[in-house]
Amino acid sequence: MESVDLDIRDWVATITLNRPAKHNAMTPEMSAQLVSHVLACNDSAEVRVVVLTGAGERAFCVGSDVKDLDRYPEPWSFRNRTDYVDALRLLRKPLIAAVNGMAFGGGLEMTLAADIRLASTTSSFAAPEIKLGWVGGGGVAHALSHSIGASNAAIMIMTGDAVTAQQASQWGLVSELFAPDHLLPGALVLARTIASRAPIAAETAKLNLRAAFNMTRDMAFAYERELQTICFATHDAAEGRAAFKEKRAAKFEGR
Template sequence: MSDVLLEHPQPHVALLRLNRPEARNALSQSLRAQLAEHFRALSADETVRCIVLTGNERVFAAGADLKALLDAGPIEVLLLNNQRMWEAIAGCPKPVIAAVNGHALGGGCELAMHADIIVAGQSASFGQPEVRVGVIPGAGGTQRLARAVGKFNALRMLLTGEPISAPKAAELGLVSELVADEEVLPRALALAGQISALPPLAVAQIKEVLLAGLDAPLDTALMLERKAFQLLLASADKREGMSAFLEKRAPIFRGC
């Protein structure tokens, strides 16, 4: 059976489920390759406007497959070009929502941080325990974590390897929404439906400008914002949205 399952639970929404329950959804080479393939295809699929990524009710993803790494050498790992697989997720132009139940540890935490919104259950936990096995995060964990929770909180997590609870992650800004465990996927799908009903071009521009501007000087980031605003004035969805508002009716956005 596939390591990643694709579903279409509602119009314009794709749901990706990690499917290695016997290994706590550890991120094997096969799983990462399948995940990247799905993200590339969904990025190009005009019928999909939002992607939800989840594990199961007990675990989101428990990190890398240590058995595969135990005897791996640097050149062997270098030649895998795993960064290309992660880039397929990081470069997805469509909003990605991570629905997290259970553990999101190591590569699982890094995977969740590749999303744009994280919905977590009360019993979920997040951590980067790589230091405990003699390595460091290798898929953006040091950089994305610091940008999410700040230098001092990130270093405490990274240097101790200790996980934090979902309520603590929400307090630090790592989690977007905290809900009851059984409400994680329904809430993520509801958010996906809400976003998918909005004009796709504007949604894509918001994501692109925000991410590009995070590490740019403020003047540059504001310029990117202005240009995106000006560009969207030419869209049919702008006219539809404003006309619908003035006419007090529901808009129909077509992504053009």
């Protein structure tokens, strides 16, 4: 049964795209489930970090199920659909993509929506829409060019051909490569490390990093100072200072 699964433990939510027989291709129903999970994670004090991965060994996600695209009666309804990439951008918590196979089309865009991208050595990445007569609509041009540079992004978007995990790592599309059976455990170790930090500061760091792409240098400097001041006023910041002085581990509560 096609689904998007949610598991929460140790402050970490794992969202799994669970349609392995179809390479985790997304349907409108799965998009709605993903939106629901994202909103639940935003509202839950038990979630500090989210890991996104795909079920099975072959694919992370190959984007929208092309057969489902004919369900939209006209381009305007397609344009106004519930979009799974937009859903991920609603997430306030840090997001780690654990790319366990093919990340094609919308799957590549989902990867790019993550704050941190990890991948298996057998993964691959592509923006293949041009081979079907269109281009991606989930922000791929902006996100990919900022990630790997305009020329490399042009190669991927204009040819539609896949690049290997090793090439993706060389270009900076992913931060680290793992053997397939070590990918999710590695992602969870990193997630738990981030989850052990002050959660308000972690969410603020995400805001700061995203804003830095859209601001001038001086505006980014000023915005960062204001975010620092907000964090400095929290209970967790006081706890961090106290723990440092008392030479003990801080106990952050997200307030």
